Amino acid sequence: MGSLEQALDEVRELLLSPGLIRAVASGQRRDGTPAVRTATLRPIEVKAGQRWQLVTDDGQRPTTVNLRPGDRAEIDKLLAEPFGSWVVETSHGTVRLQTTKKGAVMHRSGQVAAAQPTTHDRAKEHLLDPGDPLFDVIGGNAAKRRQVDAFLRQLPADLPPTLHVVDLGCGNAYLTFAAYRYLSSKGIDVRLTGIDLREDQRARNTEVAQRLGWADRVRFVAASIADAEVDRPDMVLALHACDTATDDALARAVQWQARWILAAPCCHKDVSRQLRRHQASLLTEHGILRERFADVLTDAVRGALLREEGYAVEVVEFIDSAHTPRNALIRAVQTGQSSPDPELSRLLQEWQVKPALATLLEAQR
Ligand SMILES: C[S@@+](CC[C@H](N)C(=O)[O-])C[C@H]1O[C@@H](n2cnc3c(N)ncnc32)[C@H](O)[C@@H]1O
Structure with a gap:
């Protein structure tokens, strides 16, 4: 007491x-x-x-x-x-x-x-100081800032002096702006391009970039991930691009031959729907279990497909689940060495699913 x-x-x-x-x-x-x-x-x-x-x-x-x-x-x-x-x-x-x-x-x-913790300690806890005036301009609540901060921690440590990064399904562009701030503070000559379907987001984000004085380095395009016309990026980011928009992002990254890919998937409805249609199993009979299984199956398959395309892949937890249930991150770096996994076709056959990424990559070959 x-x-x-x-x-x-x-x-x-x-x-x-x-x-x-x-x-x-x-x-x-x-x-x-x-x-x-x-x-x-x-x-x-x-x-x-x-x-x-x-x-x-x-x-x-x-x-x-x-x-x-x-x-x-x-x-x-x-x-x-x-x-x-x-x-x-x-x-x-x-x-x-x-x-x-x-x-x-x-x-x-x-x-x-x-x-x-004191303000000073809090600053050390974060990659970007939460008191950074950047946040007054870009906004975002504490949960979004924490997600973005955790996401940025997963960036590779060893980066070249010039870099073009695209953020696919950028929404309000918290990640886009924070990534620019973080990477440029490391002395990297970085350009960021945020892509989102919504024209209103493009207009709002462009206006924010102008207010920050970054409009020549951070630009926005209103287009679908699949069709956006941008310079080939070195790195592709995608934070919670909905359902198969994550597959669009991964397929586009492969098409661009981006060296680094960091994608935190959002909902996984595509495979869950296919499981419901085709499969009766202890693993898929109950909605909640089917959704969780679909999450695991989808991301395992995405990882295996990227390995086939010449990437080394890890799937990691980038933030505690207390902050967001969508806390898995696919982190891939291009090696140029394709490593097909025989288990992949067996798994797809067994569960009779064809995840969107498999279809997109086939169409690109
Ligand atoms: C859940 S929001 C995430 C936004 C942002 N990345 C974040 O974490 O705050 C998903 C965004 O993806 C965009 N989106 C969904 N499908 C897309 C597609 N095929 N091409 C481009 N943008 C897409 C939506 O308009 C939305 O802004």
Whole structure:
């Protein structure tokens, strides 16, 4: 049992930290009734950049206001309300503060330490400092920043002095911009091209690149991965390109003969659908198991197909599953040595599936 004051100080640090995912205050203490029934705080992206969205509910209707990140005065007002409990989710884990007659009880799960790291320590924990002004411009919540940071850690250490990198299915381009910042900070003369189907993303990302003064080095194309016309890249990145868009990215990387490929797949619906159609098995009878099996089968097959195409391949966990369930990363480097695996055709035959990447590579040969 600790003092309520100390516990609220810890909650304050978490609410102000860049790792905040969501915080909910509710209930009441013996010494008073809060002005509202619940208060929920979470980082969001608006046009002007990142904000802390505060939604309060008085039992009649919710009220929403957007606070500037680090608005200590507003956070202090919230903490001064006599809420009975706080649940604070951060990228390190969850903290629950429960008030009792005698003081405060804190429960922690995940890796949230009693004393939060200082800003200086936090900077070391990340490849890119979360306080980097870049993030004020590109936005992205703490979870996305952590994903991007973890992804960048998987880049090869030994890179040439000039590099062209494409980010396929770049979406809001958090990875594209962060990769540019990181690689250029290592002294690499790097160009980034972000490709996404959506024209609105291209326009928004181009405007962000201009604001950052990077428009000559970071450019965006609205096109499908399969058809985008860009200079041949040395490295292909794809973070959570949906379903078979990851296959499009891998096939395009092979077509370009990119030296490095880093792809973190998203949902794997294609093979799961094929398994449901063709197979009755203990492994595929229950939806959840079929989906998990399809994940494993798809990425194992993708790895084997890339080996056939002359890549050395690893499939690794790039971030803890607490941060995203889509935490596998296919990391490939071109060796020029094709190594076909006889198990591949046996596996495809046995499960009667033909993953999209197999079809795409066949069409390219
Ligand atoms: C889940 S979002 C991921 C965005 C970004 N990589 C990230 O991690 O924040 C997937 C993105 O892929 C894009 N996409 C899906 N299929 C695509 C395709 N065939 N060609 C180009 N972009 C595609 C979508 O428009 C979407 O922006």
